[in-house]
Amino acid sequence: MSDSEDNVPLAQKFHNDSNSSVRSTSAVDSDEDMPLAAKLSAINNGNAAPQDIAYIKQEPADSSDDELPLAVKLKAGGINRANDASMPLKQEPLDGNDSDSDVPLSTPSSSVESTSKKRKLPKADRQADKLKKRAVKTEKKAVKKENGASSRRGGGRSKADKMDVDVKEEEVKVKVKKQEEEADGDAEDNEHRWWLNQDRDASVKWTTLRHNGVLFPPEYKPHGVPLIYDGKEVVLEPAAEEVATFFAQVLHMDHATNPVFQKNFFSDFLKILGTCKKPTPIKRFDKCDFSRIAEYFEQEKERRKQMSKEELKAIKEEKLAIEEKYAYCMLDGRKEKIGNFRIEPPSLLRGRGAHPKTGCLKSRIMPEQVILNLDADAPVPPPPPGHQWGGIIHDPTVTWLATWKENVNNSTKYVFLAANSSIKGQSDMNKFEKARELKTCIDKIRREYTRDLKSRTLQICQRATAMYLIDRFALRAGNEKGEDEADTVGCCTLRYEHVNLVPPNRVCFDFLGKDSIRYYREVEVDTQVWKNLKSFKASPKKSGDPLFDQLTTATLNRHLSSLMPGLTAKVFRTYNASHTFEKELEKTPRNTSVAEKVLAYNRANREVAVLCNHQRAVPKRHDDQMLRVSNKIKAIKYLRWRAKRELLQLNPKVKKSNPKLVAPESDLEEEWCIEYEDSLIKKEYEKANLKVEKLKEKVKSEGGPAPTDGAVQAILDKAKEYEERVLSERKSGQLEVKRAVTEEKLKEAIAKLSERIVAAKSEMIDKDENKATALSTSKINYIDPRITAAWCRAHDVPLTKMFNATLRDKFRWAMDVDATWKF
DNA sequence: ACTGAGACTTAGCACACGACCA
DNA sequence: TGGTCGTGTGCTAAGTCTCAGT
DSSP states (O other), rough: OOOOOOOHHHHHHHHHHHHGGGOOOOOOOOTSSHHHHHHHHHHHOOOGGGGGSSSOSSSSSOOOOOOOHHHHHTOOOOOTTTTTSSSSOOOOOOOOOOGGGOTTOOOOOEEEEEEOSOOOSSSSSSHHHHHHHHHHHHHHHHHHHHHHHHHHTTTTTTTTTOOHHHHHHHHHHHHHHHHHHHHHHHHTOOOOOOGOOOEEEEOOOOOOOEOOBBBBOOOOOOOOOOOTTTEEEEEEEEHHHHHHHHHOOOTTTTGGGGGGHHHHHHHHHHHHTTTTSSSSOOOOOOGGOHHHHHHHHHHHHHHHHHOOOHHHHHHHHHHHHHHHHEEEEETTTTTEEBOOOOOOEEOOOEEEEEESTOOOOEOOGGGGGGGEEOOOOOOOOOTTOOOOOOOOEETTSSSOOEEETTTOOOOEEOOOOTTTTTTHHHHHHHHHHHHHHHHHHHHHHHHHHHHHHOOOSSHHOOOHHHHHHHHOOOOOOOOOOOSSSSOOOOGGOBBBBGGGEEEEEEEEEEEGGGGGGGGEEEEEEOOOHHHHHHHHEEEEETTTTBBBBTHHHHHHHHHHHHHHHTTOHHHHHHHHHHHHHHHTTTTOOSOOHHHHHHHHHHHHHHHHHHHHBBBBOOOTTOOOOOOHHHHHHHHHHHHHHHHHHHHHHHTTTHHHTTTTTTTTOOOOOOHHHHHHHHHHHHHHHHHHHHHHHHHHHHHHHOOOOOOOOOHHHHHHHHHHHHHHHHHHHHHSSOOOOTTTHHHHHHHHHHHHHHHHHHHHHHHHHHHHHHHTBBHHHHHTTSOOOHHHHHHHHHHHHOHHSOOOHEEEEEEEGGTTTTOHHHH
């Protein structure tokens, strides 16, 4: 049986093969013949050889993208969003119909106790009714899960007998007391090493949970800055001013020019204006000018910048003091950090891609809408004065502390624990353990789906093909989406137009995935897969039709879990990411500097990010930066060319004995050199003038005799001398060689300059290849942290180089492995 | 079998902040 | 000292997947 080590995802294989030549950054730059340099110049000229271009052809040949034609665009691609110019924004007709009216802003609600212990359920109240249902559900769920868990543990209970509540509560009390004692006695080192003592029953998440509720955003403080409407100032009432301010705050972003955003915003803005006492003249968006409000906030920001350190510190401390109360909870007697304890403030929805509801007003959440989850004996935190909580529940089968409904998408929001908490840590660890479990049966699963690719049952054939794509190209499952969401797809929702077939066995994927990030890849696939895709696209199917019409994520996942308990589509992404990473890390050079090892690590990280299509917006100043580094390289080359010419003047025989050493600089145009020299001359004069100014200033402030004309002239003469020397050298073609300079010294200088050129070039390539790739997502979510911990041990690299403090804290559970640990 | 709600993970963006450099 | 740049952090949108209800 072949080992699964060989089963590196295709995407990665292609990527490695085509990319290997870029990798030689540590070799000494002998000259421009170097692959690196050749590559760079080819890239710079926009005509990189096909073999230099990774398999991922990001853009069609006729793409209108006229950014720097650099390698990474071809490799990882810039972010391509539905609303990019290259892809016209699909505009949905909007009726401005949102659901704010459903929000029970002032529901007279009372706390609802939902444990088996005591129940006081108010009637008639919709929300309370919902809570009641939830409470019943919670109880059922807990009983069911408990039974499931005990049978999984091999317990004899098979029937959902009603739990003996008193006994259970007694157990809980004993457990809590024990935990409190442990916490007391362990005050010095109270780190809870849950990973050493894993309880496999994950259905009950906690026994006690206490917290102080949630932090609400401050009330709106009106600023009184007018909106300019049709050229006239309009001072708005606070409620309307607040909404106008939300728009002013996104004025510098792309949202502000997105027509859907504008339309949704304005529709909600008009609604708010309609509730104002005084009628306003505001009727049309295009007559609104929010810039005065934006300027006001710009000034405020500036004012903040001007504040003294003490003032800023005081503000920060005050803020921290308020937050401290809400930032932590007590979970099973231990203090744990809460993630998002703040209720989301009202704002305009910033949807990604072509979101039909982007720009809609997310209304302010009131305490009456917030339900808290606490243990049954926990004191209920006081709601803000004059308010009531939307409800109190006691559900130990869930991990959230508070929840509310958001009005735009009608989605549920939660307050969860922070990433470094035991609950999140455990589920993180379980996730990676599940992926490792997949490793043990991946060969079998691959054999099975390869066989099924030929199945005559269409459903099985489609399922196998989808599995192949998910496994090999790290596609997401692709659930169905609603009408009022951006049109993005995953594997199961791919449509006819997302897949182009190029005979004999190439497939070009082009679709918008999660967050409307474009997935554009041309890959080679198994011949059978190619044939299958062709048949799935066969007539009468046309653009807009689903590719996998017999498949849903539900049926796919049901099948997957029959192959391995708990296996779902997303496990493949985790598995392939971690596996790829571990394989790539094996290339880490031994007996080299830490810096080179770190480079190898980051490369492996990048492979995973490319595999998972983790992209980021190209930094705004990226092109500037590239140009600057490129000029820096030319400047060094200019110095090297001078050194070479000096060497030739000293010893003309070098040309024959070592022609390579004094070969002309390949891409150093004369025109550029002249410009550069002129800029150097200019700088010399500027420097001289500055020196004179300083001298005069000094005399002014410290007294003493004024500098003589001669002294001033001497300074200026130096610049003049420099200019004359450059001009004369230019005219004669001969350089002025300093007397002390020897042949040896020049050779040394040339070598050093060459090294600097190599370093600058690899820095440039590295930066450019990374411009559109986000490494952090894979590091945080897909790569088993134990691989990193083991690698650091094995290669004697400090962990701090790879994981920042936050990640070290999040992955505490993974840090104890030894150097030989394998994923 | 289908649907929608609920609970949780994954994701990129904006911004603050501090290091570094000229 | 001011500008640039990279990194860390907070934020919240957008996925995945399960389960209850029908």
